[in-house]
Amino acid sequence: MLELDGLTRHYRTRHGVVRAVENVSLTLRAGGTLALVGESGCGKTTIAKMILQLEQPDAGTIRFEGADVAHMDRAALHRYRRDVMAVFQDPYASLNPRMRVANIIAEPILAHEKPGRAALDKRIAEVLDIVGLPVSAARLYPHEFSGGQRQRIAIARALALQPRLMVLDEPVSALDVSIRAQVLNLLQDIQDQFGLTYLIIAHDLALVEHFSSDVAVIYLGRVAEAGPTAEVFAGPRHPYTQALLAAVPLPDPDHVLSEAAAAGEIASALNPPPGCRFNPRCPRAQDICRTTVPELRGTPHAAACHLVSEPPRT
Amino acid sequence: MLLSVRNLQTHLHLRRGVLRAVDGVSLDVAEGETLGLVGESGSGKTMTGLSLLRLLPKGSGRIAGGSISLDGRELTTLSESELVREIRGRRIAMIMQDPMTSLNPVFSIGDQVGNPLRNHDIARGTAVRAAVVDVLRRVRLPSPADRLDDHPHQFSGGQRQRIVAAMAIGCTPRLLIADEPTTALDVTIQVQIIGLLRQIQADTGAGIILITHDLGVAASLCHRIAVMYAGQIVETGPVRRIYRQPAHPYTRALLEAIPRLGAKRGRLAAIQGQPPSLIDPPTGCRFAPRCALRMDKCAEAPPEITLADGHRAACWKLADA
Numbered sequence: 001m002l003e004l005d006g007l008t009r010h011y012r013t014r015h016g017v018v019r020a021v022e023n024v025s026l027t028l029r030a031g032g033t034l035a036l037v038g039e040s041g042c043g044k045t046t047i048a049k050m051i052l053q054l055e056q057p058d059a060g061t062i063r064f065e066g067a068d069v070a071h072m073d074r075a076a077l078h079r080y081r082r083d084v085m086a087v088f089q090d091p092y093a094s095l096n097p098r099m100r101v102a103n104i105i106a107e108p109i110l111a112h113e114k115p116g117r118a119a120l121d122k123r124i125a126e127v128l129d130i131v132g133l134p135v136s137a138a139r140l141y142p143h144e145f146s147g148g149q150r151q152r153i154a155i156a157r158a159l160a161l162q163p164r165l166m167v168l169d170e171p172v173s174a175l176d177v178s179i180r181a182q183v184l185n186l187l188q189d190i191q192d193q194f195g196l197t198y199l200i201i202a203h204d205l206a207l208v209e210h211f212s213s214d215v216a217v218i219y220l221g222r223v224a225e226a227g228p229t230a231e232v233f234a235g236p237r238h239p240y241t242q243a244l245l246a247a248v249p250l251p252d253p254d255h256v257l258s259e260a261a262a263a264g265e266i267a268s269a270l271n272p273p274p275g276c277r278f279n280p281r282c283p284r285a286q287d288i289c290r291t292t293v294p295e296l297r298g299t300p301h302a303a304a305c306h307l308v309s310e311p312p313r314t
Numbered sequence: 315m316l317l318s319v320r321n322l323q324t325h326l327h328l329r330r331g332v333l334r335a336v337d338g339v340s341l342d343v344a345e346g347e348t349l350g351l352v353g354e355s356g357s358g359k360t361m362t363g364l365s366l367l368r369l370l371p372k373g374s375g376r377i378a379g380g381s382i383s384l385d386g387r388e389l390t391t392l393s394e395s396e397l398v399r400e401i402r403g404r405r406i407a408m409i410m411q412d413p414m415t416s417l418n419p420v421f422s423i424g425d426q427v428g429n430p431l432r433n434h435d436i437a438r439g440t441a442v443r444a445a446v447v448d449v450l451r452r453v454r455l456p457s458p459a460d461r462l463d464d465h466p467h468q469f470s471g472g473q474r475q476r477i478v479a480a481m482a483i484g485c486t487p488r489l490l491i492a493d494e495p496t497t498a499l500d501v502t503i504q505v506q507i508i509g510l511l512r513q514i515q516a517d518t519g520a521g522i523i524l525i526t527h528d529l530g531v532a533a534s535l536c537h538r539i540a541v542m543y544a545g546q547i548v549e550t551g552p553v554r555r556i557y558r559q560p561a562h563p564y565t566r567a568l569l570e571a572i573p574r575l576g577a578k579r580g581r582l583a584a585i586q587g588q589p590p591s592l593i594d595p596p597t598g599c600r601f602a603p604r605c606a607l608r609m610d611k612c613a614e615a616p617p618e619i620t621l622a623d624g625h626r627a628a629c630w631k632l633a634d635a
Contacts, residue, residue: 182585247501255533259505266470
């Protein structure tokens with residue numbers, strides 16, 4: 001459905017060039033959920049922004065159902081913009097506090113079509129119902145809702161144009177633990193009901209395992225490992241993925257965390273290390289890792305690691 | 315007992331009314347022990363921590379009742395100047411969530427880590443610098459002697475949290491309150507800070523109160539857990555009891571609601587509804603409106619039931635069993 005090919009984005013700053021995204025190629029299957037995983041600053045949000053056309057790539061292509069987004073004509077791009085919608089992390093920041101919920105939801109609809117008043121009200125009532133809010137919510141302002149309800153409003157707005165792909169940027173990380181499950185279940189119900197494709201950005205690996213069908217692990221702007229979520233989590237091949245999974249604290253007092261798997265600090269994208277970008281932290285790094293960028297190899301479960309032919313961790 | 319809190323009541327006087335942020339909290343922390351104060355935002359866990367240091371919001375916050383005793387000394391009756399001189403930063407220190415807000419961007423880290431040492435007469439004059447290097451070494455900041463004149467922005471997030479920890483442990487406090495100390499950090503850095511807190515405790519024997527909403531972080535670091543809901547502790551016990559045999563319906567629901575790595579679940583068991591307002595909390599059990607096991611009796615305040623050594627929960631269901 002969506003193909004990213006060689007996507008690259010650099011930012012020129014006073015201090016030099018930030019290599020935020022470097023040669024990222026990924027595929028989203030229709031009806032699937034691809035999770036982008038990685039530490040803050042690894043480039044996952046920049047990838048999402050390029051998909052949403054909020055940023056333009058310096059190199060590489062984004063193809064939506066075979067059509068290159070960069071070469072779409074006005075009409076096609078208009079169509080793309082209603083097919084691809086987003087839900088952001090913080091529902092306190094993403095909803096305009098001065099607008100009533102009805103207008104918040106109507107805004108994207110009116111940007112694309114001219115429905116009559118009655119048809120518009122009906123659409124608003126429909127999407128509110130889908131996200132589990134009463135029709136009376138339409139008359140209220142965002143501050144009259146809790147965080148979980150606000151995120152439902154943001155989801156309703158994203159749904160209003162019946163998109164086909166939704167970009168979910170940390171959709172529950174600003175919510176309380178007891179509310180997260182409500183919103184995650186809602187997102188799964190909506191996906192099943194409308195056959196949506198999701199791209200989710202998340203740092204909570206347990207959530208990613210639960211929620212996604214495919215996963216791409218990003219480290220300093222490059223894909224370290226990608227594949228079906230179940231396979232990647234059951235047998236991580238890249239030492240970085242292994243380190244990530246070993247560092248997740250489990251709700252189990254007898255689980256022992258491994259600090260050794262990724263020592264040191266995350267390097268800067270301003271001055272990334274040569275070769276494999278993980279090599280300064282990698283417990284298994286060898287000479288080749290310090291000089292040569294490893295290619296992403298394997299299908300559908302791929303890893304970019306020179307040592308990947310060695311037996312994976314047991 | 316290092317710290318004993320009994321029936322603590324902390325009120326916030328707001329325009330809308332009096333918010334009972336902490337409503338009858340009792341807890342103990344032994345030397346060398348880590349107590350996890352677990353709950354959602356607004357449950358009163360941070361207010362409990364701030365009450366111990368009497369660092370409540372100016373004007374609106376005040377301790378309305380209860381007692382706080384540290385090494386047998388009552389803190390609620392101390393004057394502000396006694397607190398500043400003898401307790402805050404000296405015997406009880408705090409590590410906050412976001413290192414960028416607890417560090418001052420315009421002062422060097424040598425100054426900031428040295429301040430509590432000077433204020434509490436741990437080191438004087440030229441000895442301060444050496445003491446700062448020593449404490450930065452203890453939090454495993456790389457090459458500390460070369461970096462004393464650097465400013466907070468010159469460090470990574472994980473390093474900043476190490477510097478904040480150094481500020482807190484410089485005076486070897488008896489009790490360390492760590493409020494979401496890893497929440498702003500990435501997971502591979504988080505595990506390093508968890509290791510650091512463990513090491514600080516092993517070195518100094520300090521008691522730690524870990525305030526967190528993350529049930530994974532709490533499990534990895536704590537000896538005992540107190541689960542807070544709507545300003546009250548609903549269940550407390552040894553960490554294994556809480557995770558293996560949770561008794562209170564809220565604790566059970568929380569553990570069911572989170573996805574677990576390596577244990578794929580069909581659908582998460584969501585908790586319906588949301589926490590009550592603490593300006594006008596429901597009488598009786600505060601979780602009752604969201605509880606699947608609710609009974610008529612829950613309209614009255616539930617009794618605290620002892621289930622095992624040190625394992626207690628406040629629920630009518632347990633009283634009947």
